[in-house]
Amino acid sequence: MQRHVVVTSIERPSREVVDALGAAGVATVHEAMGRTGLLGTAVQARQSGRTLAGAAVTVSSHPGDNLMIHAAVEQCRPGDVLVVTTTSPSTDGMFGELLATSLRAHGVLGLITDAGVRDLRELREMDFPVWSRAVSAEGTVKASPGSVNVPVVCAGRLVRPGDVVIADDDGVVVVPRGQAPAVLESSQARLAAEAQKRKQLADGVLGLDLYSLRAVLDRLGVEYVERLDET
Numbered sequence: 001m002q003r004h005v006v007v008t009s010i011e012r013p014s015r016e017v018v019d020a021l022g023a024a025g026v027a028t029v030h031e032a033m034g035r036t037g038l039l040g041t042a043v044q045a046r047q048s049g050r051t052l053a054g055a056a057v058t059v060s061s062h063p064g065d066n067l068m069i070h071a072a073v074e075q076c077r078p079g080d081v082l083v084v085t086t087t088s089p090s091t092d093g094m095f096g097e098l099l100a101t102s103l104r105a106h107g108v109l110g111l112i113t114d115a116g117v118r119d120l121r122e123l124r125e126m127d128f129p130v131w132s133r134a135v136s137a138e139g140t141v142k143a144s145p146g147s148v149n150v151p152v153v154c155a156g157r158l159v160r161p162g163d164v165v166i167a168d169d170d171g172v173v174v175v176p177r178g179q180a181p182a183v184l185e186s187s188q189a190r191l192a193a194e195a196q197k198r199k200q201l202a203d204g205v206l207g208l209d210l211y212s213l214r215a216v217l218d219r220l221g222v223e224y225v226e227r228l229d230e231t
Helices: 014-024 024-030 069-071 097-105 119-124 177-202 214-219
Strands: 053-063 080-086 093-095 110-117 131-137 152-154 155-157 165-168 171-175
Touching: 014 024, 014 053, 014 165, 014 177, 024 165, 024 171, 053 069, 053 110, 053 152, 053 155, 069 080, 069 097, 080 152, 080 165, 093 131, 097 119, 110 152, 110 165, 152 171, 155 171, 171 177
Parallel strands: 053 080, 080 110, 093 110, 110 131
Antiparallel strands: 053 165, 152 155, 165 171
16 A cells, blocks of 8 residues: 655755755756756746745645645745645646645745646736646645655656755756755856856857857858859
8 A cells, every 4th residue: 555644854955055046047057957957848937037946845646636735734834845746647726826825824935836726817916926737727626645745756857855946937947955055056156157258248259259169160061151152
């Protein structure tokens, strides 16, 4: 018989590291981590211009059943992000305004799910950010067991309790908790390098020269000609 558990104690990263990773943004963190950690593109922001960064509280639920989301609320702490997945693909609206109200009361910053959400207008009005696979008015029940704060796979990405979750308009990236300080250092170095490149590009330097791409074109056999011979 499968074991279902609610794990009540998890290790969380420092808030300073989480906030700094959030400020770096999804694209930069993804690149700094060796182009790893992204959730699949099916999970999309359901609002524009929001950035989210927090420690993951994970939920494994039966499709069409949000019982374990309610169980997870008790385990959340201020600054957490709830990551919800289902044991088989689902687009049912498992999360809406009332659960968002409950999570906000416990300081949860937002929700990531590879299932569906509902009450989108209300979620936007209350400014509770969600990233989801689907939006659906299809309701759910509260009848099936699942687990809280166990490793889950959300949109193709392994997420462990306490991992750093960063989300913005570019998508969602997950940084393993133990790697967070090193990834932050790499992200900040990348941001500094990009600032220098941005200034050079703004001054008119061509990307061909900035990135030494002329030699690449030459190696690939790309020729410069004044015009094509039409004969």
